[in-house]
Amino acid sequence: MTQDPTTITAVRSAAAGSGRALAMQGIGLSRDFRLAGGRTLHAVRDVSFDLYKGAVVALVGESGSGKSTVARMLAGQESLTAGSITLDGEPVSLRGGTAFRRYKSEVQYVFQDPFSSLNPVHSVGYHLSRPVRLHQGRGVNVDERVMALLEQVRLTPAAQFVTKYPHELSGGQRQRVSFARALAAQPKVLLADEPVSMLDVSIRLEMLNLLDDLRKRLSIALLYITHDIASARYFADEVLVMYAGQVVERGPAEEVTQQPAHPYTQLLISSAPDPDNLGSVLKSGNSAARAGSTGSGPALTGCPFSTRCPLADDKCRAENPALHQLTAVRAAACWRLSDAAPALAGGAATPAIPERTVNVDK
Amino acid sequence: MSPVLDIKDLSVSYWTPGGDVRAVSHVNLTLNRGEVVGLCGESGSGKSTLAYGSCRLLRPPAVITSGQVLYSGTRTGAVEPVDILRASNRDLNALRWRDIAIVFQSAMNALNPVLRVRDQILDAMGAHLRLPRDEAREKAAGLLDLVGIPRERLRSYPHELSGGMRQRIMIAMALAADPEVVIMDEPTTALDVVVQRDILAQIVELKERLGFSVLFITHDMSLLLELADRIAVMYAGQLLEVGTSEALQVAPAHPYTQGLLRSFPSLRGARRELSGIPGTPPDLRDPAPGCPFIPRCAYTVPSCSQVDMTLAPVSGTRGPRHVTACPIVTPELVAKAASDTSAAPAAQAVPAAGAASEGAHP
Numbered sequence: 199m200t201q202d203p204t205t206i207t208a209v210r211s212a213a214a215g216s217g218r219a220l221a222m223q224g225i226g227l228s229r230d231f232r233l234a235g236g237r238t239l240h241a242v243r244d245v246s247f248d249l250y251k252g253a254v255v256a257l258v259g260e261s262g263s264g265k266s267t268v269a270r271m272l273a274g275q276e277s278l279t280a281g282s283i284t285l286d287g288e289p290v291s292l293r294g295g296t297a298f299r300r301y302k303s304e305v306q307y308v309f310q311d312p313f314s315s316l317n318p319v320h321s322v323g324y325h326l327s328r329p330v331r332l333h334q335g336r337g338v339n340v341d342e343r344v345m346a347l348l349e350q351v352r353l354t355p356a357a358q359f360v361t362k363y364p365h366e367l368s369g370g371q372r373q374r375v376s377f378a379r380a381l382a383a384q385p386k387v388l389l390a391d392e393p394v395s396m397l398d399v400s401i402r403l404e405m406l407n408l409l410d411d412l413r414k415r416l417s418i419a420l421l422y423i424t425h426d427i428a429s430a431r432y433f434a435d436e437v438l439v440m441y442a443g444q445v446v447e448r449g450p451a452e453e454v455t456q457q458p459a460h461p462y463t464q465l466l467i468s469s470a471p472d473p474d475n476l477g478s479v480l481k482s483g484n485s486a487a488r489a490g491s492t493g494s495g496p497a498l499t500g501c502p503f504s505t506r507c508p509l510a511d512d513k514c515r516a517e518n519p520a521l522h523q524l525t526a527v528r529a530a531a532c533w534r535l536s537d538a539a540p541a542l543a544g545g546a547a548t549p550a551i552p553e554r555t556v557n558v559d560k
Numbered sequence: 561m562s563p564v565l566d567i568k569d570l571s572v573s574y575w576t577p578g579g580d581v582r583a584v585s586h587v588n589l590t591l592n593r594g595e596v597v598g599l600c601g602e603s604g605s606g607k608s609t610l611a612y613g614s615c616r617l618l619r620p621p622a623v624i625t626s627g628q629v630l631y632s633g634t635r636t637g638a639v640e641p642v643d644i645l646r647a648s649n650r651d652l653n654a655l656r657w658r659d660i661a662i663v664f665q666s667a668m669n670a671l672n673p674v675l676r677v678r679d680q681i682l683d684a685m686g687a688h689l690r691l692p693r694d695e696a697r698e699k700a701a702g703l704l705d706l707v708g709i710p711r712e713r714l715r716s717y718p719h720e721l722s723g724g725m726r727q728r729i730m731i732a733m734a735l736a737a738d739p740e741v742v743i744m745d746e747p748t749t750a751l752d753v754v755v756q757r758d759i760l761a762q763i764v765e766l767k768e769r770l771g772f773s774v775l776f777i778t779h780d781m782s783l784l785l786e787l788a789d790r791i792a793v794m795y796a797g798q799l800l801e802v803g804t805s806e807a808l809q810v811a812p813a814h815p816y817t818q819g820l821l822r823s824f825p826s827l828r829g830a831r832r833e834l835s836g837i838p839g840t841p842p843d844l845r846d847p848a849p850g851c852p853f854i855p856r857c858a859y860t861v862p863s864c865s866q867v868d869m870t871l872a873p874v875s876g877t878r879g880p881r882h883v884t885a886c887p888i889v890t891p892e893l894v895a896k897a898a899s900d901t902s903a904a905p906a907a908q909a910v911p912a913a914g915a916a917s918e919g920a921h922p
C-alpha cells in the first residue's frame with residue numbers, strides 16, 4: 199500500500215513551471231494516532247508535495263480527510279510518524295528551542311476562525327507587536343512595523359485600528375488581523391487553514407484576493423487548505439485532493455477542476471453549488487441519481503473510497519492504489535481510471551467531458 | 561399558487577443603549593404553497609431577524625415595530641388567515657412546530673449533548689403533539705427512516721453522530737408534525753460540500769413528497785440559484801430585489817445582486833472575472849436616507865438618497881415576478897457603463913452561453 203516513491207517524485211509539481219524557487223517540501227508525510235483498544239488511525243498517509251515561492255498549493259478535502267493534520271505537521275505542531283520536511287533544501291528537525299523558533303518565524307499559520315483565534319482582551323496592536331518583537335528581534339521599530347503590517351493587509355487608517363479590540367472589528371477585519379499577525383514574522387511559508395470559510399461569501403473574495411496579492415508581492419509560498427474546490431480553481435496553482443488521509447489526485451488547478459480523474463474528485467465537483475445549472479438535480483428532487491455520496495466512512499482495507507465509489511470492484515476493495523501518473527503534472531490514485539477518466543488514462547489528448555456540464559437542455 | 565405565509569410591512573428594531581438598530585424595516589415577502597423561497601444576505605443584514613420575527617420568536621431587546629404576518633394554513637380551519645403577530649399565546653403555541661417549523665442555525669449544536677436522540681425527539685413531540693407513548697416512539701423511528709438514518713441511532717448521543725447526521729435529525733424533528741412551512745436558517749453552512757448537497761437534495765425530495773413550503777436563509781447565493789424557486793435579496797434590513805432564480809441569474813437588476821453574483825468562484829464554464837463587493841454594510845443605528853447600498857454602489861447618483869426603497873417591477877418585465885428597489889440602474893445604464901470602461905462590471909451579468917437563448921427571462 200505504500201506508494202512507490204519514484205512514482206510520486208516523477209509527478210512534477212504543477213507550480214514548478216514558472217521557474218519559481220522551491221521553498222518547502224513535504225516528503226512521504228504520515229501521521230498515525232493511537233486509538234483506544236490498540237487500534238491505529240492513519241490520519242495522514244504518505245503525502246508529498248512541493249511549495250514554491252509565490253505559488254499556491256491547495257489541499258482540498260472533506261472534514262476528517264487529514265488536510266489540517268498535514269498543515270499542523272508542517273507548522274511543527276504535530277510530530278511525524280514517517281516522512282520528512284525540508285525548508286530551503288535543508289531537512290527540518292524540530293527539536294531544540296532556538297531552531298524551533300527560527301523555523302516558526304519562517305513558517306506561519308493562519309487559523310480558520312477569526313472569532314476565536316484572536317484574544318478578546320488584547321488590542322490589535324498587541325496582537326501584532328508580540329510576533330514582531332519575538333521574530334524580528336531587537337533593533338526594529340516595533341510601532342513602525344505594526345503600522346506597516348496593518349497597511350499591508352489594508353486595515354487603514356492604521357493608527358485607528360491599532361488600538362481596537364477584536365469585538366470592535368467585523369469578521370473580515372479580524373481575519374485581516376490574523377493575516378497581519380502571520381506576516382509579522384516575515385515568513386517564507388504561510389499555511390492558511392480554511393482562511394475564509396467562516397466569512398460571508400461577499401467578503402471571501404476580497405480576502406482571497408488579499409492573500410493572493412500578499413503572496414505575489416512578498417513571494418510567500420502558500421498552502422491553502424479548503425473544502426471549497428471552486429475557490430481552489432481560482433486561487434491555486436496546484437490542487438491536491440485528499441481523502442481519508444491520502445492524496446487521491448493532484449495536478450494543476452484548472453485541469454483538475456475541469457477534467458477530474460478520480461471518482462472522489464468528480465463527486466466533489468458535482469457536489470459544489472452550480473449557479474449555472476438552474477434546472478438542476480436539486481430542483482427535480484432526483485437525488486437517487488447521485489451515486490456514492492452518502493453514508494459510509496472510508497474503507498479500512500483497499501482503496502479508502504471503495505465504500506462510496508460507484509466503480510469499485512474486488513480489486514479496489516482489496517488493494518490500495520498508489521498515485522498513478524497521468525501526465526507530466528497530473529496523478530491520481532485509482533484502479534479504475536480507464537473507466538473513471540478514459541481520456542486521461544489512455545493518455546489521449548482529447549479532453550474528457552466534465553461530470554455535469556451546463557444543463558439547459560430542458 | 562396561494563400564499564401560505566404573507567409577511568407585510570414587517571419592521572423589527574433592537575433597542576440598544578446606543579440607539580435603535582433597525583434590523584428589519586418594512587419588508588414584504590410572500591411564501592406560496594409548495595415553494596422554496598431563498599432569503600439571501602450577508603451577516604447582519606437581518607435575514608434571521610426577519611424569519612424569527614415573523615414567527616414571533618424574538619425576545620427583547622428585539623421589538624416588532626410594524627407589520628402583519630398572515631398565515632393561511634389548511635389545517636387551522638379558519639377562513640381568515642391568522643395574523644401571527646396578533647395571535648394569542650395559545651393559538652401561537654398550537655401553530656408553532658405543527659404548522660410552522662424551524663431548523664435553527666448551527667443545528668449541529670442545537671441538540672442537547674447529554675440526552676439520547678430519542679429522548680430529545682420524544683420531548684418535542686410530548687410538548688406539541690400529545691401522542692400516546694408507543695405511538696410517539698414509533699413516530700420517532702419513522703422520522704429517522706424519513707431522512708435515511710438507521711433506527712438504532714435513536715439510542716445514540718449527539719457526539720456519536722457525524723455533523724451531517726445531526727443536521728438530518730434536526731430536519732427530521734422539524735418535519736415531525738408535518739408542517740406547512742419550514743424555515744431553514746443556514747442549515748448546511750458548517751457542512752462539507754458533499755454532505756451539503758445530499759442534505760439539500762433530501763430537503764427537496766421531502767418537500768416534493770410532503771408538500772411543505774420552505775423559507776431558506778443563507779448567505780450563499782450560488783446555492784440558492786440552484787435550490788430556490790424565488791430569491792429575495794436582503795441588505796441592511798431591507799429587501800433589494802425579489803425574483804425567480806432564473807430572473808436573478810440571467811438579469812440581476814439591483815447592483816448589490818449583481819455584486820453578489822460576481823462574488824463566488826464557479827467551477828464550470830470559463831473563468832470569469834470576480835470582483836466581490838468592496839466596502840462594509842452600513843450602521844443600522846443611524847441609517848442614511850435613501851438606498852442603504854449607496855456607499856458601495858458603482859452607479860450612485862445624487863437622486864439615490866431620495867429612493868423610497870419600494871419594490872417595483874424591473875423594467876421590461878410585468879407583474880410581481882421580478883421586482884427591484886433600485887429605480888436608477890437599468891439594463892441600458894449597465895450596458896453604457898460597461899462600454900465606458902474596459903473592466904466591465906456588467907459583463908458578468910450576462911449569463912453563461914446557452915442560458916440566454918432559453919427565454920428564462922419572465
